[in-house]
Amino acid sequence: MSMSELDLAAAFGSCPLPHSQYDRILLGHGSGGTLSNDLIRRVFLPGFDDKTLNRLEDQATIQLKSAANPRLAFTTDSFVVRPLFFPGGDIGKLAVCGTVNDLAVGGARPLFLSAAFILEEGLPIEDLKRIVASMKAACDDAGVALVTGDTKVVDRGKGDQVFITTSGVGLVPAELSLSIANAEPGDKVLLSGTIGDHGIAIMSVREGIEFETVLESDCAPLSDLVQTMLHASPSIRCMRDPTRGGLASALNELAAASGVGVRIEERAIPLRPEVKAACEILGLDPLYVANEGKLISIVPQDAAEKVLSAMKDHPLGHNAAIIGEIVDQHVGMVVQKSLVGGERVVTMLAGEQLPRIC
Amino acid sequence: MKYLDEYRDGTAARKLADAIARMTTRPWCIMEVCGGQTHTIVKYGIDTLIPQGIELVHGPGCPVCVTSLEMIDRAHAIAARPEVIFTSFGDMLRVPGSRGDLLSLKSQGSDIRIVYSPLDAVNLAAANPNRKVVFFAVGFETTAPPNAMAVWLAHKRGLKNFSVLVSHVLVPPAMTAILDSPGNRVQGFLGPGHVCTVMGCEEYEPIARKYRVPIVISGFEPLDMLEGILMTVRQLEAGTGKVENQYSRAVRYDGNCDSRKLIEQVFEICDRKWRGIGSIPMSGYRLREEYRDHDAERLFNVEAIQTQESSECISGEILRGLKKPHDCPAFGKRCTPQSPLGATMVSSEGACAAYYAYGRHLEAAETVQIGGGK
Amino acid sequence: MCLGIPGKIVKTYEEHEVLMGKVDFGGVSKQVCLAHVPDAKPGEYVIVHVGFALSKIDEAEAQRVFEFLESMNQLDELSTPSS
Numbered sequence: 001m002s003m004s005e006l007d008l009a010a011a012f013g014s015c016p017l018p019h020s021q022y023d024r025i026l027l028g029h030g031s032g033g034t035l036s037n038d039l040i041r042r043v044f045l046p047g048f049d050d051k052t053l054n055r056l057e058d059q060a061t062i063q064l065k066s067a068a069n070p071r072l073a074f075t076t077d078s079f080v081v082r083p084l085f086f087p088g089g090d091i092g093k094l095a096v097c098g099t100v101n102d103l104a105v106g107g108a109r110p111l112f113l114s115a116a117f118i119l120e121e122g123l124p125i126e127d128l129k130r131i132v133a134s135m136k137a138a139c140d141d142a143g144v145a146l147v148t149g150d151t152k153v154v155d156r157g158k159g160d161q162v163f164i165t166t167s168g169v170g171l172v173p174a175e176l177s178l179s180i181a182n183a184e185p186g187d188k189v190l191l192s193g194t195i196g197d198h199g200i201a202i203m204s205v206r207e208g209i210e211f212e213t214v215l216e217s218d219c220a221p222l223s224d225l226v227q228t229m230l231h232a233s234p235s236i237r238c239m240r241d242p243t244r245g246g247l248a249s250a251l252n253e254l255a256a257a258s259g260v261g262v263r264i265e266e267r268a269i270p271l272r273p274e275v276k277a278a279c280e281i282l283g284l285d286p287l288y289v290a291n292e293g294k295l296i297s298i299v300p301q302d303a304a305e306k307v308l309s310a311m312k313d314h315p316l317g318h319n320a321a322i323i324g325e326i327v328d329q330h331v332g333m334v335v336q337k338s339l340v341g342g343e344r345v346v347t348m349l350a351g352e353q354l355p356r357i358c
Numbered sequence: 359m360k361y362l363d364e365y366r367d368g369t370a371a372r373k374l375a376d377a378i379a380r381m382t383t384r385p386w387c388i389m390e391v392c393g394g395q396t397h398t399i400v401k402y403g404i405d406t407l408i409p410q411g412i413e414l415v416h417g418p419g420c421p422v423c424v425t426s427l428e429m430i431d432r433a434h435a436i437a438a439r440p441e442v443i444f445t446s447f448g449d450m451l452r453v454p455g456s457r458g459d460l461l462s463l464k465s466q467g468s469d470i471r472i473v474y475s476p477l478d479a480v481n482l483a484a485a486n487p488n489r490k491v492v493f494f495a496v497g498f499e500t501t502a503p504p505n506a507m508a509v510w511l512a513h514k515r516g517l518k519n520f521s522v523l524v525s526h527v528l529v530p531p532a533m534t535a536i537l538d539s540p541g542n543r544v545q546g547f548l549g550p551g552h553v554c555t556v557m558g559c560e561e562y563e564p565i566a567r568k569y570r571v572p573i574v575i576s577g578f579e580p581l582d583m584l585e586g587i588l589m590t591v592r593q594l595e596a597g598t599g600k601v602e603n604q605y606s607r608a609v610r611y612d613g614n615c616d617s618r619k620l621i622e623q624v625f626e627i628c629d630r631k632w633r634g635i636g637s638i639p640m641s642g643y644r645l646r647e648e649y650r651d652h653d654a655e656r657l658f659n660v661e662a663i664q665t666q667e668s669s670e671c672i673s674g675e676i677l678r679g680l681k682k683p684h685d686c687p688a689f690g691k692r693c694t695p696q697s698p699l700g701a702t703m704v705s706s707e708g709a710c711a712a713y714y715a716y717g718r719h720l721e722a723a724e725t726v727q728i729g730g731g732k
Numbered sequence: 733m734c735l736g737i738p739g740k741i742v743k744t745y746e747e748h749e750v751l752m753g754k755v756d757f758g759g760v761s762k763q764v765c766l767a768h769v770p771d772a773k774p775g776e777y778v779i780v781h782v783g784f785a786l787s788k789i790d791e792a793e794a795q796r797v798f799e800f801l802e803s804m805n806q807l808d809e810l811s812t813p814s815s
Binding site: 212213274 | 735737759763
């Protein structure tokens with residue numbers, strides 16, 4: 001017991017220790033005292049079940065045991081998705097997979113994550129437990145350990161229930177050097193599966209745009225798929241996960257970074273019929289809708305079929321396809337050949353894509 | 359998706375494009391009226407498939423683009439009030455008024471919500487009796503039946519907290535205004551397919567007769583537009599000016615009588631100001647007296663708000679097909695999709711926005727020569 | 733004005749004395765107001781705009797453009813010189 005608690009006990013003659021079985025987050029949970037400790041021991045430690053995390057140091061010190069001269073990959077990302085729970089996932093699963101995937105597409109083997117939570121006063125602890133369980137499952141799936149974390153609590157009304165920031169480290173083998181600046185004319189553009197699933201899943205539960213059919217997010221950790229692909233051909237130039245801004249934005253960034261043009265074919269792009277229908281109804285373009293379990297990969301022409309084949313054999317890549325190629329025309333721009341043969345430029349997303357009526 | 363996918367068939371599109379090429383002996387200027395048709399042209403590159411001599415000019419058929427600056431400012435004033443839940447179609451939220459768009463107002467804390475249907479707004483009003491729910495009723499005649507139904511239903515259910523901010527516009531007066539413009543180059547029209555499912559084809563007859571222009575009511579899929587262009591070019595080459603219905607799977611000559619009855623019950627025709635064009639007499643709808651209790655302009659006292667357009671913006675001339683986006687000194691520099699100065703850059707179907715997206719690389723696309731008959 | 737999508741009526745019902753329907757759009761369903769297509773039945777297709785059915789699709793007319801294309805095919809075959 002701390003000093004202040006002892007004084008209070010003396011003052012009132014009965015045990016005024018804060019009742020530790022709360023079902024909602026209180027401001028006190030973020031203050032670093034017993035309530036914080038209580039939250040960590042009751043929710044985070046059993047949830048993540050990690051030896052290093054259990055030591056509760058200020059940092060996680062990890063012994064690296066790996067091949068000669070690996071490079072350290074390090075990334076961070078924040079997650080503020082609404083609603084917190086959606087078909088196919090939740091903010092926790094997103095927070096793990098998002099950071100794991102950012103590491104994986106650089107060729108890194110993701111190893112360790114940190115998680116910082118900003119919780120709003122009043123958040124039901126059951127919801128937090130659900131999120132933690134989901135993160136643990138995602139970590140196990142991805143083969144990563146969550147080894148360090150932090151919690152802060154803000155006043156009711158000052159935060160939107162939960163914000164999570166995850167950072168991750170991984171190791172990149174010395175011989176790999178993937179970069180979005182590496183694409184060369186003649187290379188093929190490969191896509192690991194259907195686009196638009198995540199964004200449409202989110203939109204489908206938002207107020208005013210509900211569908212009767214359940215559309216699921218594709219949120220998933222891609223590290224294993226990436227390793228499978230690199231094993232099939234280490235000559236892969238680069239990979240990218242098309243999250244916010246969709247496939248269009250990722251391809252535009254690539255075109256700009258490599259100083260090349262990108263040509264894709266609408267007919268080659270995998271799209272689930274339900275996602276297509278939802279996009280039609282809302283007037284959205286699937287090229288701009290977020291994905292959370294997909295990647296694009298630029299592969300030299302002579303290795304493309306081999307990599308594609310390896311992807312298709314993997315559960316997360318069975319809808320993989322070659323969707324286009326890198327060219328030396330229209331440098332920095334992405335051009336799509338439409339279903340009917342005409343062409344259009346696929347620009348970067350300007351602002352948010354809003355459902356249209358005309 | 360049935361009745362959609364088969365109208366996107368590449369082989370069929372190529373055949374129609376070839377037929378157009380064989381038939382075309384001179385340059386022609388055709389305007390597609392609807393924003394949705396503009397969207398299809400840009401998305402599928404329809405103009406890269408047809409002969410180079412056929413110029414497709416984008417019309418004012420995007421209600422998002424043509425909603426007057428005043429109306430956006432009135433929407434702002436209403437949405438800023440704490441007791442209001444302001445509901446709107448998604449694409450209206452990015453239209454800039456004098457003080458920014460509704461999206462930025464939302465970020466400042468106003469309760470602004472996107473709805474898919476005006477009927478959703480009615481349900482919102484029923485669920486929130488202590489708040490005032492306002493629906494931004496923009497659109498052409500296509501959206502008039504759903505908007506009329508929303509007002510009628512709210513009235514029937516006694517939902518006094520539901521009101522609409524009406525900014526309906528009508529197609530025929532806009533077409534006439536374009537044809538009357540000095541310097542008009544439009545020789546034929548692809549008529550508004552979904553507007554005509556409601557209104558029918560008859561009101562286009564007098565326009566076709568008076569101005570001797572072909573008006574081919576067309577659908578929105580690539581094959582619809584290509585067939586519509588084919589039918590228009592056939593008329594232009596023959597020198598006729600008739601109304602034809604390409605979109606016959608959805609459009610009946612008489613339109614939808616039930617819809618028109620409800621529209622007439624709830625709305626009446628009035629003058630309307632079109633952004634970029636100015637006021638066109640008898641070109642809009644407003645609520646009839648009996649339904650004025652649901653008229654947000656009156657209820658929130660915003661009728662008096664007047665505003666001035668940016669003087670640099672030439673969208674009026676673009677909407678009438680008189681100028682192209684690159685004729686505008688601000689195009690791509692001070693005026694971009696991220697920071698639009700006017701109507702035609704605001705929405706993704708506006709001509710300037712469309713040109714901004716695809717105008718830069720046209721030299722890479724293949725083009726077909728006129729009169730290339732084989 | 734414009735975004736109208738074809739969907740198949742799955743079932744009809746009344747809500748607040750207005751005819752409504754569950755409409756399927758290639759795998760995704762939504763509730764749609766059918767008040768102005770009163771004779772439309774389950775199995776039939778309607779054009780839907782902002783949650784409202786504007787008209788029923790005429791199957792025969794829908795085939796028209798394909799019949800026209802077919803006739804163009806036949807013309808092509810006729811005009812191809814035989815060897």
